Amino acid sequence: MAASQEYMDKMQLRQNYRNLWHTDLMGTIQADTPYCCFAFFCGPCVSYLLRKRALYNDMSRYECCAGYMPCSGRCGESKCPEFCLATEVFLCFGNSVASTRFMLQDEFNIQTTQCDNCIIGFMFCLQQLACIFSIVAMIVGSSEIQEASQILSCLSDMVYCTVCACMQTQHKVEMDKRDGKFGPQPVMAIPPMQHMSRIDQPIPPSVGYPPQPAYGQPYGYPPPQAQGYPAAGYPPSAYPPPAYPPSGYSR
DSSP states (O other): HHHHHHHHHHHHTTTOOOEEEOGGGGHHHHHHHHHHHHHHOEEEEEHHHHHHHTTTTOOOGGGGGGGGGGTOOOTTTOEEEEEEEEEEHHHSHHHHHHHHHHHHOOOOOOOOHHHHHHHHHHHHHHHHHHHHHHHHHHHOOOOOHHHHHHHEEEEHHHHHHHHHHHHHHHHHHHHHHHHOSHHHHHHHOOOOOOOOOOTTOOOOOOSSOOOOOOOOOOTOOOOOGTTTOOOOTTTOTOSSSSSOOTOOOOO
């Protein structure tokens, strides 16, 4: 009972994680197509490799189903962890994939998006529906229902294998991110060539910036000569006018 409560507490805690997977389930095929195909056709082998990599290749830390199942720690893992892991991925493939997922989520505080939850939920619902149809077909004995149940079973198996392959590719991409395997860092651009100002240059050249006006010159206005200032013929030649100041003006 205590173990069940601890498991429920962990499930509740994962809903409050803030980080996201590097790629969601819908984008895993595009993120790493060859590995997704490899995970589809050889799921148990991929599950073995991913679990070992999630443990940083330290098999002394291995527990059956990563410690998330009641049988964890009771299967003699400490004596032969490689054999126990191989048995887990072949006999309990679904649990092995889910256990690796829980390990990564707890290590990096990764939550599952709503889209991923819908895909995983659809997979489970389709499996339950195929199981119900198979039971009904056995009870009723109708050939039509039997055929429908077989179609649903085949469809649910295809969806199960596809979702598991996408999940394992998602785990692989996340561990690539953890281990820094996304390639070299981007090369920094070469800075532009610098020019030193000469003594005969009143204003140093501008590098990468628009030319600035000289000190004392108002911004946004052309020099007075460009405006035609002062106007031609100004002041008038007969300035001040004759008889100025007027007669009768007393100082």
